Amino acid sequence: xxxxxxxxxxxxxxxxxxxxxxxxxxxxxxxxxxxxxxxxxxxxxxxxxxxxxxxxxxxxxxxxxxxxxxxxxxxxxxxxxxxxxxxxxxxxxxxxxxxxxxxxxxxxxxxxxxxxxxxxxxxxxxxxxxxxxxxxxxxxxxxxxxxxxxxxxxxxxxxxxxxxxxxxxxxxxxxxxxxxxxxxxxxxxxxxxxxxxxxxxxxxxxxxxxxxxxxxxxxxxxxxxxxxxxxxxxxxxxxxxxxxxxxxxxxxxxxxxxxxxx
Ligand SMILES: [Zn+2]
Numbered sequence: 001x002x003x004x005x006x007x008x009x010x011x012x013x014x015x016x017x018x019x020x021x022x023x024x025x026x027x028x029x030x031x032x033x034x035x036x037x038x039x040x041x042x043x044x045x046x047x048x049x050x051x052x053x054x055x056x057x058x059x060x061x062x063x064x065x066x067x068x069x070x071x072x073x074x075x076x077x078x079x080x081x082x083x084x085x086x087x088x089x090x091x092x093x094x095x096x097x098x099x100x101x102x103x104x105x106x107x108x109x110x111x112x113x114x115x116x117x118x119x120x121x122x123x124x125x126x127x128x129x130x131x132x133x134x135x136x137x138x139x140x141x142x143x144x145x146x147x148x149x150x151x152x153x154x155x156x157x158x159x160x161x162x163x164x165x166x167x168x169x170x171x172x173x174x175x176x177x178x179x180x181x182x183x184x185x186x187x188x189x190x191x192x193x194x195x196x197x198x199x200x201x202x203x204x205x206x207x208x209x210x211x212x213x214x215x216x217x218x219x220x221x222x223x224x225x226x227x228x229x230x231x232x233x234x235x236x237x238x239x240x241x242x243x244x245x246x247x248x249x250x251x252x253x254x255x256x257x258x259x260x261x262x
Contacts, residue, residue, distance in 0.1 A: 001018065001019060001021055001022035001032065001051070002016040002018060002019065002052070002055060002056075003016065003018075003019060003166075003167070004016055004017075005015040005047075005119070005160075005164040005225050005227075006018055006173075006216070006225065007100055007162055007164065007223070008119070008162060008164060008225075009122055009194030010121065010123055012126075012257050012258045013121055013123075013128075013255070013256075013257060013258075014056050014057075014058060014102075014107060014118060014165075014254070014255065014256050014257070014258060015128075015253075015254060015256075016052070016055075016056060016249045016252075016253075016254050016257040017066055017117060017166050017167060017251060017252070017253050018032055018034055018052055018146045018159050018252045018253075018254075019032065019131065019237050019238060019251060020032050020033075020236070020237060020238060020239060020249070020251065021026070021029035021237070023044070023047070023048035023051065024039050024044050024047050024048060025041070025044040025045065025048060025249060026041075026044070026243060027111075028247045028248050028249075029044075029248065029249035030249075031048075032048050032249075032251070033048060033239070033249025033250060034048060034049060034052065034109075034111055034251055034252035035043055035111045035249060035250035035252075035261075036088060036089035036091065036092075036152075036248055037111070037250070038248075038249055038250060040249060042088070042089070043152070046087055046088070047064075049086070050087075051122060052252065052254070053086075056107075056254065058105075058107050058254075058256065060083065060084055060086040060087050060108055061083040061086065062083065062086075062105050062106055062108045062256070063083065063085075063086035063109055063134075063254070064077050064081045064082065064083070064084050064085060064086070064093065064099065064101075064106060064107065064109065065084065065085030065086065065092050065093065065108075065109045065111075066084075066085065066092060066093035066094065066095060066096040066097075066099055066110075067092055067093065067094060067095035067096070067112065067188070068095065068097055068110060068111065068132045069095040069097065070097065070134055070136035070137055070140040070262055071095060071096070071097045071136075071137070071142075072094065072097065072098070072137060072139070072140035072141065072145045073096045073097060073098070073130075073145075074097075074099075074100060074131075074145050074146055074149040075093065075096035075098070075099050075100070076098050076100055076101065076149070076153050077100065077101040077103070077106060077108060078101070078103060078110065079103060079106070081093060081106075082106060083116070085109070086109070087151050096124075097110075097131060097132040097133075097137050097142055098129060098130070098131035098132070098142055098145060098146045098149065099129060099130055099131075100117075100120075100127065100128070100149055100150050100153060100154075101127065101128060101129075102125060102126055102128075102154045102186060103129040104126070104256075104257050104258065104259035104260065105256065105257070105258060105259030106129045106256055107255065107256030108128060108129065108254065108255055108256060109252050109253070109254045110130045110131070110132045110252065110253050111132075111250035111251070111252050112132065112166070112167075112168065112239070112250060112251055112252070112253065113172040113231065113239040113240055113241040113244070113248055113249070113250045113251065114134070114165065114168055114169040114211055114231050114232070114240050114241040114242055115132055115134035115137070115168055115169075115206075116131075116132075116133040116134070116138065116165060116206045116255035117130065117131075117132070117133075117143070117164075117165075117166035117168070117206070117240060118130065118131040118132075118133050118143055118146065118163060118164070118165060118166070118168070118210060118250055119121060119163065119164040119166065119253055119255050120129055120146060120147070120150065120153065120162070120163050120255075121161070121162040121163075121255070122150060122157075122160050122161050122162075123149075123154040123155075123160065123162065124156070124157070124160040125154045125155055125156045125160070127148050127150055127153075127154040127156055128255045128256055128257060129149075129150060130253050130254070131143060131146045133168075133210055134205065134206075135174075135176065135180060135184060135204055135208065135242040138184075138206055138209050138210055138213070139183060139184050139187035139188060140187070141213050143163075143210050143213045143214050143217070144213050144216070145159065147214070147218070147253045148217070156221045157218075158217055159218060159219075159220060160218050160223075161223060162191040162223050163214055163219055163223065163224045163225070164224075164225045164226075164227070165210050165211060165224065165225070165226040165227060166227050166229075166253055167227050167229035167231050167234070167251075168202070168206050168207070168228070168230075168231055169206065169230060169232050169240065169241075170201055170205075170206075170207065170229075170230030170231075170232070170233065171196065171204070171205035171206075171207065171208070171227070172230055172232075173203075173230055173232040173233060173235065173238075173242065174203055174204050174205070175201040175202065175203050176202055176203070176204050178202065180204075181195055181202040183202070184204055184209075184218060185227060188209060190212075190216070191203070191208075191209055191212050191213075193208060193249060194208050194209040194212070207226050207228065211220065211224055211226060231243070232245070233256070235248075239251050240249050
């Protein structure tokens with residue numbers, strides 16, 4: 001049901017990437033679809049989410065989700081947002097593709113099916129973040145926007161950050177249209193190795209691109225963990241927009257820090 005990062009091993013840190021296993025949704029959303037935005041039964045998604053929250057020992061009224069629109073907008077999540085988007089669609093926060101918080105016992109959630117989840121943990125300032133990085137967010141340097149926002153809001157230093165780059169469509173499977181490749185090339189001129197030509201097609205490496213963006217803003221190389229799990233090749237374990245021809249569910253990335261009372 002849950003995938004965790006070996007480097008995110010702080011005792012107060014709660015985090016996970018959900019898989020497809022352990023839920024109640026029926027095909028083509030089988031079984032642990034975490035998204036209310038898909039044409040899946042809302043009651044099934046609600047049950048799936050309840051199971052995940054229970055497994056993580058967190059309360060739904062402490063979970064927060066925002067809309068996702070492939071932007072590089074960052075939202076500072078506060079107590080006032082607690083519970084928004086946790087168990088239904090209407091209460092979801094307005095769009096922001098990165099969520100950051102330093103409030104204990106608030107858990108940030110975002111949904112994915114081929115886009116790259118980025119998770120951030122600052123053990124010094126006790127802050128966390130989750131970001132949604134598809135090709136557009138990646139080309140907009142959403143990883144850097146998140147690091148910057150954590151610095152501005154919490155005083156986080158890039159050198160203190162632990163970052164995880166989660167499962168997404170890999171460089172093996174992510175062929176992009178020529179006009180997309182052109183936009184990526186224009187947006188990421190310093191990243192020479194992230195586009196590769198093969199069999200007359202252009203492939204984009206979301207993992208390497210986000211890695212290089214994080215390095216460029218000062219996150220130490222040894223503090224960045226990359227899952228290197230391609231969702232297209234592992235569509236039995238993770239939802240993949242491409243493998244499912246656009247008809248599938250979404251898995252979630254969740255992160256937060258336990259409060260003192262726990
Ligand atoms: Zn692949």
